[in-house]
Amino acid sequence: MDVSLNPVDDQISAIAADELAGRRSRPADHAAESAALVAMARELAASPQTILARLAERALDLCRAHSAGFSLLDDERRRFEWTGVAGVWAQHLGGGTPRDFGPCGMVLEAEAPLLFWHPERRFPYLAATTPTIDEGLLLPFYVGGRAVGTIWIISHDDTRRFDAEDLRVMTSLATFASAAYQAQRESDHRYREILNSLPAAVYTTDAQGRVTHFNRAAAEIAGRTPQVGVDRWCVTWKLLRSDGQPIAHDDCAMAAAVLEGRSIHGTEVVIERPDGSRVDVMAYPTPLRDASGRITGGINVMVDVTDRKQLIAQLQAQDGRKDEFLATLAHELRNPLAPVANCLQLMRRAGGNPSILDNARTIMERQLAQMVRLVDDLLDLSRITRNRLELRKERVPLSKIVDSAIETSRPIIDQAAHALDVALPPAPVLVDADPIRLAQAIANLLNNAAKYSEPGRTITLAADLVDDGVLVRVRDQGIGIPREKLAEIFEMFMQVDASLERARGGLGIGLTLVRRLVELHGGTIEAHSDGPGRGSEFIIRLPVAAPASGRTGEDPATLGEARPEGRRVLVVDDNRDAAESLAEILRRLGHEVVTAYEGREGLDRVATFKPDIALLDLGMPRMNGYEVARTIRSRNSPGPLLVAVTGWGQEADRLRSQEAGFDLHLVKPVDVSVLEEIFRTRVAVQG
């Protein structure tokens, strides 16, 4: 662009600043200039954002101009925005001129100061900005070596003519402001970087509440891009109290913090985003002050606590269920104790009457079985929660598992006079499963079906082959399950109606166990019900095993010849009652039994009594069962069949007893029929 226009030829009049050199210059006022620079430096420290506005004011003063200002290119470099204006034109702050068609553009193009007379004659749009320019001196403004704006002084009539001294002063101011502006931009950038790197949502406002900065997390949490300079006090669309009541932006915590000059250390609010979703946040608004302590705005940090709140609610619900569970547990444990205590009294007074004794024994056995089942469930539950439940999988026909489940549940089904319909596929279905555990799962469903149905109903147990496995369904005609509870009933301690279920006996852990057992078998379980009073259906989906070419596991390997005659048995247990009662049962079954109450004594008995079988408790004082077994095995004679009888039934416990030399590992309380089976089969193998 041609900037060396001849003012004589061209009355629109833009001229090179050389003109100034020809004018008579006023003397330099260094004192005023350095005072202005010091004042600007102070400003910079206190409030860096306003440096360009201050620059305009200083230029106005020092050059005794009528107006002074600062024009900055916008981000697209298409327009100059008047970011600082002082003097007569102060009212035009925020105005601007196009990049390519105006005095500022020419200065940038020339990269040199220019003096203009009545530029509105060449750029008519300037005529609207009144009073019009009589003479204007414009200098380029550089940031990082790049011209990004202009700084200017204007006289609106011929009472003021600029000279070389004005140019010098303006150059000095511009240089200072440029350095300051650059530093401010860098610090601004750093500040933004820091804000953006924070995981919490952060935004700032000025003292009037207009948003000045916000970070990425703030935009995310608000679900919108906040409008700098427009949004007031909040970056959010809507704010609500925790109880759902709306909060006006002017009444929010940030407004309170800034207007009342106090920090708020965490207040809970709900943000509603424009898409309707809601976020629970903790807000920490704090006023910001300048060096003199004056409040210049505020900063608000917001932390998303939605997950935490949900977690707390979940924990509270779980905690409530646990309390409920403890009450239920106490009740369930006391239930069988009462009849046992009664029976003991009865037996004491029976005077040897065999029918009373027999009756009492039957009751006690039944109640004991109930307690054992309860404790077993509890143990399983604790294994499940610690992920310690282990499966002993084998390839088994599903029918075998189903039979065993029915056998377990039969007493409960019969007691309530229910009919049980069983429908299995005609061809055998093989599954890779722990038969005991899978039967336990199905039995649990059958028990529930029996428990939660009025007497005399029908329970259906069906299995159907489907594409990717087999479905095992247990359906009843009982009390049903409300739709909203269907998913929850698999949660631990969950009972639809605790008072009702308590009356029916149960701890609310059965279905948790069932689901986990099924999942351990690679299966899934779901519950269906058309609602209260309309029955329930539980469907287990299990993968089926590819048919094996050889044996199907119908029967375990033959375990040696049956030897019905009595055995020599040693029982070692530091709990005398346990030892003696077991010994007594075995004696009645025709075996010769000797007891010992500690390890060393047990060892002696092995030497003297030479038992066929030694049943050893593991946890005993002084010499425990492992040591006894090891010592026996270290002697060269073949020794008795060693059976560990213990409360510990984990795979690791079994391994440990095996290492010590035990042949078998049984978990207390031992089922006598299991012992009989062992005596019959294993001792024959021992020979």
Ligand code: ADP
């Ligand atoms: P519980 O020991 O209480 O039976 P479960 O975990 O087996 O515990 O079952 C959890 C809850 O699910 C029960 O308390 C009951 O409310 C509901 N439920 C389970 N099975 C049935 C069923 N067949 N019919 C109706 N409700 C059932």
